[in-house]
Structures are given as C-alpha cells and as structure tokens.
Amino acid sequence: MxxxxxxxxxxxxxxxxxxxxxxxxxxxxxxxxxxxxxxxxxxxxxxxxxxxxxxxxxxxxxxxxxxxxxxYSGRSPLEAASIGVPLKDNDVTFRCNLVTLSDEENYEDKTMLDYSAGEITTEEAAELIKAVAKELDTDMIKFYPGISYRHLTVWEGGSTNVELTPPHDISDKKITDHLPKGDGADTLLEMMKKSEKILREHPVNKKRVAEGKNPATSIWVWGEGTKPQxxxxxxxxxxxxxxxxxxxxxxxxxxxxxxxxxxxxxxxxxxxxxxxxxxxxxxxxxxxxxxxxxxxxxxxxxxxxxxxxxxxxxxxxxxxxxxxxxxxxxxxxxxxxxxxxxxxxxxxxxxxxxxxxxxxxxxxxxxxxxxxxxxxxxxxxxxxxxxxxxxxxxxxxxxxxxxx
Structure with missing residues (x-):
C-alpha cells in the first residue's frame, strides 16, 4: 500500500x-x-x-x-533547515519577508500594502537581501536569502520573548500597532527602518516600479523560533x-x-x-x-x-x-x-x-x-x-x- x-x-x-x-x-x-x-x-x-x-x-x-x-519551536527554524542554515542552541531565527509599505515619511505611519512585494521573484529578492545583509549583518545577526519574498534572519543569543505579527495578517492595515514588542524589539525595528533606506534606491526596485510592479520597500521580521527537534x-x-x-x-x-x-x-x-x-x-x-x-x-x-x-x-x-x-x-x-x-x-x-x-x-x-x-x-x-x-x-x- x-x-x-x-x-x-x-x-x-x-x-x-x-x-x-x-x-x-x-x-x-x-x-x-x-x-x-x-x-x-x-x-x-x-x-x-x-x-x-x-x-x-x-x-x-x-x-x-x-x-x-x-x-513546535517556531516557524523560521524550519525554514532555516530547508535552506541549509545550521543553527546553534542559542540561535533565535526569524522569518524575514520582503514587503511593500506605503510611502509616509514616518515608518510607524505606514500601511501594509503587500506582504509579498508583488510576489517578487527569487532572483530579484536574492539581490535585495544581499544588499540588506551587506549593511545590516553583524557578528550576532545574519540575513539569508530564501524563496520569493520569504527569507531568514538569525540572531545568535536573541530572545523569543517578543511579540511579532505576520505581515499577511495585516494586509491593508496601518502597521503602527503591529511593530515589534518585547525583548530585542528596538533592534528588530531599527533593522526594519534601516532596510527601507537600503531598498528604496536599489536598481531592482527601480526596475520593478518602471514595470508597474510593487517594489520591496522594507523587510518585515516575524515567526521567531529556536532549533527544532x-x-x-x-x-x-x-x-x-x-x-x-x-x-x-x-x-x-x-x-x-x-x-x-x-x-x-x-x-x-x-x-x-x-x-x-x-x-x-x-x-x-x-x-x-x-x-x-x-x-x-x-x-x-x-x-x-x-x-x-x-x-x-x-x-x-x-x-x-x-x-x-x-x-x-x-x-x-x-x-x-x-x-x-x-x-x-x-x-x-x-x-x-x-x-x-x-x-x-x-x-x-x-x-x-x-x-x-x-x-x-x-x-x-x-x-x-x-x-x-x-x-x-x-x-x-x-x-x-x-x-x-
């Protein structure tokens, strides 16, 4: 059978x-x-x-x-296993989406327009995550490309005592009430804000806008977890x-x-x-x-x-x-x-x-x-x-x- x-x-x-x-x-x-x-x-x-x-x-x-x-130990560690990222016992992983936010000047005032950045291609997304990693990688925090809009962040010594919102849960909603809260929230939010500046002028996004597609204007961090068993x-x-x-x-x-x-x-x-x-x-x-x-x-x-x-x-x-x-x-x-x-x-x-x-x-x-x-x-x-x-x-x- x-x-x-x-x-x-x-x-x-x-x-x-x-x-x-x-x-x-x-x-x-x-x-x-x-x-x-x-x-x-x-x-x-x-x-x-x-x-x-x-x-x-x-x-x-x-x-x-x-x-x-x-x-169950979280979503993102399972994705880490898929893309071959080895995890240490004290690593905390996060799903890192490429998303399209509205263009208000203050980050907190923006709206989640598209949780998938127009279903961005894996090839385009890899270039963008590489650009984010170049600027935001540290000894403790690393970024890894995945498939389409779905990527990975690993924070050695990070905390799972954090409140994060899946971006697909807040489509067309203001993000202000859904930004990171809890341990390490300031660091995560700072990364999200900095990513906007990195992505805004990237050639991949300029080309997408010219083609009438949604650009990836920010990373969005969620889905925290630890090494699965x-x-x-x-x-x-x-x-x-x-x-x-x-x-x-x-x-x-x-x-x-x-x-x-x-x-x-x-x-x-x-x-x-x-x-x-x-x-x-x-x-x-x-x-x-x-x-x-x-x-x-x-x-x-x-x-x-x-x-x-x-x-x-x-x-x-x-x-x-x-x-x-x-x-x-x-x-x-x-x-x-x-x-x-x-x-x-x-x-x-x-x-x-x-x-x-x-x-x-x-x-x-x-x-x-x-x-x-x-x-x-x-x-x-x-x-x-x-x-x-x-x-x-x-x-x-x-x-x-x-x-x-």
Whole structure:
C-alpha cells in the first residue's frame, strides 16, 4: 500500500460574496476529489490545537502526525533547515519577508500594502537581501536569502520573548500597532527602518516600479523560533517518506523529520507553479521506493491572502485536474494499491485574507476499499460536518490515514 497526501494550503473558506454566499469548495469544479469524497471517508479535523496560532507551520506539522504542543519551536527554524542554515542552541531565527509599505515619511505611519512585494521573484529578492545583509549583518545577526519574498534572519543569543505579527495578517492595515514588542524589539525595528533606506534606491526596485510592479520597500521580521527537534518520520510511522513543496517551511519540516525533500523546477508556490511537475515528482517518488508522499500546494493560500476568489477557485480546480486525477489514473494504471488523503491545513478565508483556526474537511480514499456511504456528498466544508466524523486532535489523523 502506498500513501499520498494532497495538501491544498488554505483551501477551506467561508461563504464568498462573489460566489453568492458559497465557499470556494462549493463552486469549484473538482470531479476527481468529489469522487473520492463520495467513495471514501469524509469528516472534519481540527489541525490547530487550542492556544496555538493558525500558521501553516503548526497546521502542517499536525497533518503530518506531530503533536505541536510537544514539538513546535517556531516557524523560521524550519525554514532555516530547508535552506541549509545550521543553527546553534542559542540561535533565535526569524522569518524575514520582503514587503511593500506605503510611502509616509514616518515608518510607524505606514500601511501594509503587500506582504509579498508583488510576489517578487527569487532572483530579484536574492539581490535585495544581499544588499540588506551587506549593511545590516553583524557578528550576532545574519540575513539569508530564501524563496520569493520569504527569507531568514538569525540572531545568535536573541530572545523569543517578543511579540511579532505576520505581515499577511495585516494586509491593508496601518502597521503602527503591529511593530515589534518585547525583548530585542528596538533592534528588530531599527533593522526594519534601516532596510527601507537600503531598498528604496536599489536598481531592482527601480526596475520593478518602471514595470508597474510593487517594489520591496522594507523587510518585515516575524515567526521567531529556536532549533527544532522532530521525531524521524520513518522511525515514527515505519514508512519511507518524501515531500514535494515550493515552500521553505514545508521543505524544512521534511528535512527535520528525515524525509526526502524533492525540488521541482518551476515550482513557485503560486498559481503559475509547475503543477504537472509536482504531480510527476510524486509519482516518481512512489515508483522509486517512497511509501509515503506529501504533496503540498501553496496557491490556494496565496490567493486567499490576496482576496482573489476566482484565482483561488482556479487553484483548487487545477489541483483536482492536474494533480489528484493524474496520480489516481497513473497509480491505478500501474495496479498500485494506494490510500489518498486530501485536505487543507487551515482555512484562509477570502474576506479575512488571513488564516483561521476552524476545523477543515478531509477525505481518506482507499483504492482497495471503495464505499458509497457519502454517495450524495461533494467535498465541501458543510458536507464534511454532515458526516458526523470529527477528529479533535489533528495529529491523530495521520494514524487513522495509515491505519495504525
């Protein structure tokens, strides 16, 4: 038996005005996913434990079978693992976004216009982070480039006793109430302010402005954490696992858990990602000996943050057409028995443009054991509730999926 998880990041939603009060999952054309819902198990799962923030870090760890109350040490250390930054025991890491702020003279008066600096390319961003590092690196604080707008800051001897806000939580809002607070806040804020001066006149930004794109006008520091300690996935579940994602966070989880992290050319974490390449990489992993493959797709989440319902609908439909259907057809054509679990990590509602902790609908489909108990139900949030199945501790869903 092979096991495949299809993780549509942020796929669940609230009723959307643009779709006459229906959710994205209710309006999206997703025949293969619906078939699996109708012929498998569908229910609801709480992926974010009480008292924890509904980040993709916490939620994906939960889906992967990890009790975040016991193992979670922050988001950015996982990203550090992905990009190969070794951490010392006294290092504190931070996610460092490139963002677009409004142009008021006083930093505190600015508004968060774009948490992704217009989905800046990895190549452009690397130049900008290199410029920031040249001016702001110290013996204790270092900057490292990541993917697109997502980068890393490491502070040796820093503190996690700090209050920081994810930039995607404050889209279109004034930043004044969301600036760093707590231990080391003055240092972090000073870096953010200095970065604005460094980035303002950089040739990369001048070119982006000339092309009508959002410039990266500042760094934004958040997601503090310390060196992670995750149980090895294969030792924990007895399966050789592979992870396919365009996002450093998910790649970092894979590496910390001893799983194979597979890079796919053209995978961007957005609607222009290489969908076919990710699906083919998942199939290849299975054919080359992986027992378990986790395919993470960021696009629905990004579109939720952008408040773009049509694009989010497109993302869900493309997951169905180019990933789920492809894998179903190819595995069955080869006579490979498999179980597939399909779910989001958390909702990213269009109207809120940020994550929420609400339970999400999941599907577990077994190619060797089709049922008809959900014959009249498509895969939606409300239909997940109708089945009466509710998994309170999200990290236990993995054992249910693996029949352990």
């Amino acid at each position: 092979k096991y495949v998880v299809i993780l549509g990041d942020g796929m669940a939603d609230y009723p959307v005005d643009a779709f006459d009060g229906k959710t994205i999952l209710e309006v999206a054309d997703k025949p293969t996913i619906d078939y699996m819902a109708q012929h498998g198990e569908m229910g609801m799962v709480k992926t974010v434990q009480d008292g924890m923030k509904p980040g993709s870090d916490v939620a994906n760890l939960s889906v992967m079978g990890y009790d975040t109350k016991k193992c 995750l149980d090895n996935f294969e030792e924990k579940f007895g399966l050789k696992g592979s992870v396919i994602s365009a996002v450093d966070l998910i790649k970092g989880i894979a590496k910390c858990a001893g799983m194979n992290s597979i890079d796919v050319e053209g995978a961007t974490g957005n609607c222009d990602t290489n969908w076919e390449g990710k699906a083919q990489a998942a199939l290849d992993a299975i054919l080359n000996g992986s027992d378990f493959v986790y395919v993470h797709m960021e696009a629905p989440d990004e579109m939720g943050h952008q408040g773009a319902p049509e694009k989010k609908k497109f993302a869900v439909e493309t997951i169905d057409k180019k990933v789920v259907k492809f894998l179903k057809d190819e595995l069955e054509k080869r006579g490979i028995d498999y179980r597939m679990m399909i779910l989001p990590d958390h909702p990213t509602p269009i109207k809120l443009k940020t994550h929420v902790s609400d339970p999400v609908p999941y599907i577990i489909y077994d190619s060797t054991n089709e049922t008809d108990k959900n014959a009249n139900l498509t895969y939606t949030e409300e239909n997940g509730k109708k089945t009466g199945i509710y998994i309170e501790e999200g990290y236990t869903l993995m054992n249910r999926f693996l029949e352990k």
